Amino acid sequence: MKLLEPIKVKDTEFKNRVMMSPMCMYSVEKQDGVATDFHYVHYVTRAIGGVGYIMLESTAVLPNGRISYEDLGLWDDKHVAPLKKIVDAVHKYGAKIGVQISHAGRKSRTDNIVSSTDVPFSDKNLTPKMLDEEGIKEIVKAFGQAARRANEAGFDSIELHGAHGYLIAQFISDVTNQRTDKYKDGTLFLKEIIDEVLLYFPKEKILQIRVSGYEYHDLGMTPYDWASILNTFKDKIDIVNVSSGGILPTPVKDYPGYQLPYAKIIKEETGLVTIGGGQIDDPLLAEAAILDGTMDMAYFGRKLLKEPYFIFQLDDQLLPKQYTRARGLISK
Template identity: 35%
Template sequence: MTAPRSALFRPLRLRDLELRNRVGVSPMCMYACEDRSGRVHAWHVVHYGQFALGGAALVVTEATAVLAEGRVTPRDAGLWDDAHVPAWRAVVDAVHRAGAAIAVQLAHAGRKGGKHAGLPGDPADERGSVPPDAGGWVTAGASGAGFGHYAAPRRVSDGEIEEVVDGFRAAAGRAVAAGFDAVELHAAHGYLLHEFLSPVTNTRDDRWGADRELLLLRTVDAVREVMPAGMPLLVRLSVDDVAEGGLVAADSAALAGRLRARGVDLVDCSSGGLVWGAEYDPSPGYQVPGAAAVRASGATVAAVGLICEPAHAEAIVRDGLADVVLLGRAMLRDPHWARRAQLELEGAATIEPRYHRAYR
């Protein structure tokens, strides 16, 4: 006798997109464009395709820069040029063939951009900003204050901010051309959209400082202009800044209501990343309370944060704390996490036919 249908494996509709279950892959920076062109390649096809074969419903890409200077590192993926579209289309096609949906996370790293990747095996002294003469750049920030030991950014002008909005709009149009199913705006972790949102980092005395939400809301409007009406728009927020005087869950819940009114379909709820040296106490599901607070405002939300076990993910959705669970490190360890979870929760799973021997 099979177990009853789990909450985690019920479909979810976002506009015209129906997700086959509530399990997704969280956006994770990969720093894998070795030629620094921003073009993804065969590695990315395999990387993202494996999660779709493993049963995840939604794959969200790594932070994908809308301008060259918006990259986190020189190795980041991009959508700032039409030349990036065919390469992304190959990734999208691979995910679709395996039955999953894919969203691109569009980002501008702001003052946290232009850093060394800091991957295992990189020289120990390559942990801060890449010098301009070594392929780095002068970063753009809300107020001109630096992030930790990174190089100080320039304070972006009014005109440059408009260029950022235009960059997001154009990148969203390219995402549509590449066949993505959804777009996510990265307004978390201290990157540029988040830097403008928080009173800790936005100390401007112009209109962008008087209304700290203005840049994000303008960006939402801009990308919606070029997205089909049935295509979902997601926004990732740091629900709590984890910084004294910063935004907390109640602020983000209120913002989520304004985002819904502008056409945002799901809020991807993370936390922190705004200031150097913030204190965390990570534990399984440590960011779920923030997602629950935003969901209580009426928003559809995704929860993240060391969610590793199927029973835990099931409880989060079943108990109404979130609508979707996004996994990162757990998916890297086991790309077939969703298949295993369905077997554990329901006693049977929808299996990729060519893998049937593994599940006898």
């Protein structure tokens, strides 16, 4: 089964093509951004379950960049040790692990929020302060310091959160960027972040980006738009993780595999290693998409929340030795 075959990106070999999608757990206990015992158990369980690639949830580069007060952070050196404990255990069980570093911008539910714009996300959200150049530089430097800490924690990769209408997307998308300064070209903000991150994160490791391949708005990004941008960074970006939506509170009619066409276009237009998904509950759908060239790896979210050991249903020969007495008893 192709989904369970290894894939190598640069110097990193993933034992299979299953990625755990970054999903906020809202489980920080003291609003300090520090990982807890829950985070440890949550991620290590998926490593024991055979997942080849685990992407840690949205982890903020600054306190006001959190989606919520209960989110993880990488804005302080105190965050490193608890994350390293998770990374080391995940590695012990044969998985690779990355961290999604992010800034929520106007979608943050904290205080003193900022954005590319001064227009709130919705009438239920606070009005953001439009960033000036000094504020932008502070955020860019924060991404670099988060990358340094991610490397100290031992992560195999960093994922820049450029999807779902968060700050990078707020600069990239014409829906939220009507600036008149040099950052009217939102790719400049992304370029500065990438360059700053690569000052601190080893080039032999993986740098990837998550994008909303389609934003469900006439002014929004399309997969062709993102492909054009990504082609300018192909010497720096190794993997693209394709999602959709989030720039506005617009309902989306989702269904199993609804985002795969966007992944296919981006893969074809860029040639980058591409991860796709979206409401995929049946691994055979992911298998078919990999076989037909739509993507190289598949991400699973809700599937791994409810079935952390679903990989063993595909091949019970992969069961860890502690669980071998269950071989032949797992329903398929």
